[in-house]
Amino acid sequence: MKYIYYPGCSLEGTALEYNISTKSVLGALGVKLVELDDWTCCGATAAEGTSHLLSFALPARNIALAEKMKGDLDVLAPCSACYLNLKRVEREIVLDPGLLKKINQVLETEDLVLKGKRKTRHLLDVLSSDISARDIASAVVRPVNGLRIAPYYGCQCLRPYAVFDDPEKPRSMEPILVSLGASVYEWDMGGKCCGASLMSTAPEAGIKLVAGILDAAQDADAVVTVCPMCQMNLEAYQRRASKMRKTHYAMPILYLPQLMGLAMGLTDEQIRLDLNLCVPDGFLHKLPDAQAV
Amino acid sequence: MKPAFEAGRPHGASKNLEERLEPVRKMLLPCMQCGTCSGSCPNAWAMDFSPRHLWRLLLTRNGEEIFKSRTFVLCSTCYSCTLRCPRGLPLTDAMSMLKQAAAAENVRMHRRSVGFYKSFMESVRRHGRVREMEFMTLYFLSMKNPAIPLRFTPLGMRLMAKRKVSFEIPSRGMGRLDAFFRKAKAVEDQS
Numbered sequence: 001m002k003y004i005y006y007p008g009c010s011l012e013g014t015a016l017e018y019n020i021s022t023k024s025v026l027g028a029l030g031v032k033l034v035e036l037d038d039w040t041c042c043g044a045t046a047a048e049g050t051s052h053l054l055s056f057a058l059p060a061r062n063i064a065l066a067e068k069m070k071g072d073l074d075v076l077a078p079c080s081a082c083y084l085n086l087k088r089v090e091r092e093i094v095l096d097p098g099l100l101k102k103i104n105q106v107l108e109t110e111d112l113v114l115k116g117k118r119k120t121r122h123l124l125d126v127l128s129s130d131i132s133a134r135d136i137a138s139a140v141v142r143p144v145n146g147l148r149i150a151p152y153y154g155c156q157c158l159r160p161y162a163v164f165d166d167p168e169k170p171r172s173m174e175p176i177l178v179s180l181g182a183s184v185y186e187w188d189m190g191g192k193c194c195g196a197s198l199m200s201t202a203p204e205a206g207i208k209l210v211a212g213i214l215d216a217a218q219d220a221d222a223v224v225t226v227c228p229m230c231q232m233n234l235e236a237y238q239r240r241a242s243k244m245r246k247t248h249y250a251m252p253i254l255y256l257p258q259l260m261g262l263a264m265g266l267t268d269e270q271i272r273l274d275l276n277l278c279v280p281d282g283f284l285h286k287l288p289d290a291q292a293v
Numbered sequence: 294m295k296p297a298f299e300a301g302r303p304h305g306a307s308k309n310l311e312e313r314l315e316p317v318r319k320m321l322l323p324c325m326q327c328g329t330c331s332g333s334c335p336n337a338w339a340m341d342f343s344p345r346h347l348w349r350l351l352l353t354r355n356g357e358e359i360f361k362s363r364t365f366v367l368c369s370t371c372y373s374c375t376l377r378c379p380r381g382l383p384l385t386d387a388m389s390m391l392k393q394a395a396a397a398e399n400v401r402m403h404r405r406s407v408g409f410y411k412s413f414m415e416s417v418r419r420h421g422r423v424r425e426m427e428f429m430t431l432y433f434l435s436m437k438n439p440a441i442p443l444r445f446t447p448l449g450m451r452l453m454a455k456r457k458v459s460f461e462i463p464s465r466g467m468g469r470l471d472a473f474f475r476k477a478k479a480v481e482d483q484s
Contacts, residue, residue: 009422009423009425010425012422013424013425013457013458014425014452014457014458016457039422040417040421040422040469040470041417041421041422041423043414043417044413044423045370045410046409046410046411046413046414046417047410047414047417048370048389048392048393049389049392049393049396049406049407049409049410050392050393050396050397050407050410050411050414051393051396051414051477051478051481052389052390052393052481053477053480053481054414054474054477055389057473057477058417061473102480102481102484105476105480106473106476106477106480108476109472109473109475109476110472110473155369155370155371155372155373156370156371156372159371159372159373159375159376160372160375160376160383160385162376167376168376192335192371193335193336193369193371193373195335195369196369196370196371197369197409198336198367198369200409200432200445201366201405201406201409202339202363202366202367202405202406203444204339205336205339205367206369208338208339209335209336209369236448236451239447274455275455275457277451277452277455
């Protein structure tokens with residue numbers, strides 16, 4: 001199994017541990033990644049807030065670069081915003097040839113042409129569709145037995161394009177969590193919005209969404225997610241949400257490959273829990289001791 | 294006191310805002326006012342008009358009225374309304390088109406959201422990839438309000454301590470995607 005890897009900007013900055021753990025886990029599962037050379041930003045939600053054409057041309061530049069690479073490999077994006085932006089180009093140019101023409105006019109400045117021949121896949125799609133839960137289970141050496149894990153999907157890997165999961169009641173993470181030895185925390189917030197950039201532009205609105213998700217997760221041992229924006233909102237604003245709700249949230253928010261790495265016995269350097277802003281000691285003590293296995 | 298609402302051009306001459314609304318209106322004509330969008334929106338409680346109400350205003354009022362609402366800047370692009378709309382209307386795109394119009398006309402009332410998106414794009418234009426600290430610095434500079442950076446200082450310090458971001462003075466000079474951005478604007482202005 002081989003993919004063109006498009007990490008995106010967050011994974012080089014605030015979501016560094018997502019980048020490292022994704023590469024480590026996929027490597028350990030025998031998946032090869034070739035990083036897209038000279039990739040640029042997908043535009044996130046900012047391009048869409050300023051220019052319709054740029055919101056297509058920016059992600060399209062990366063697809064066009066991928067089209068120049070040998071073979072017919074899929075593009076793998078761990079970030080949900082990157083994934084959606086690339087997927088949107090893939091879907092919309094089929095419906096609107098005029099749009100494709102305009103995109104290509106912009107891509108001319110980079111000597112690139114978009115044909116629309118690459119598929120973009122989300123990391124969760126690859127983990128749940130291409131790699132089976134059985135393969136993951138057989139790589140587990142240190143099952144995280146007894147941990148109640150709340151699967152948090154967020155929005156943009158699920159909607160508006162229903163590609164690999166139910167966009168309202170997502171479940172694709174559950175077999176993976178079970179294969180790691182975890183039990184799935186039942187809740188209905190898995191596909192609800194974390195507030196995204198409202199945490200910066202309208203924090204009084206964003207913080208309520210964050211607190212609502214943390215409230216619903218309160219009996220779980222950790223939340224796992226597959227999006228840098230969701231992870232940041234749920235992790236970084238726990239203090240502020242605690243102040244608002246007059247409570248004390250101390251919920252570990254891990255990236256799915258970090259939890260997988262723990263169960264697969266990968267090293268600290270491959271998982272980098274130290275890069276998370278807050279992983280309470282209480283959570284670390286619940287992890288089975290590697291020596292005991 | 295400055296008026297809360299101020300379009301990019303003098304009162305009575307904001308033809309551009311009107312022009313920019315035309316494609317959104319056309320898109321929303323089939324709206325039957327069922328309110329599924331409002332019921333699905335996680336931020337409807339914080340909006341002055343519910344999404345359903347905004348679509349109605351859009352079809353019946355002039356542009357300036359629409360841009361006095363904060364509804365569209367409170368859209369967090371979760372796509373719940375788009376997924377559920379029984380008419381299959383791309384409602385999240387409609388919200389984005391309103392954000393684009395507010396950005397193009399620099400509608401003062403929405404400067405927090407417009408400034409945020411524009412600062413992000415500025416960092417992308419300069420380097421091809423967004424540099425998170427540069428982007429936030431540009432954002433703070435554009436807001437000219439010391440309370441905003443202060444609110445972010447604790448988080449910025451925690452991220453710097455983890456060496457995930459580093460302090461950056463915004464760069465000057467040629468940008469990596471200058472030609473790309475210029476061309477996009479030219480093509481967009483033509484159509």
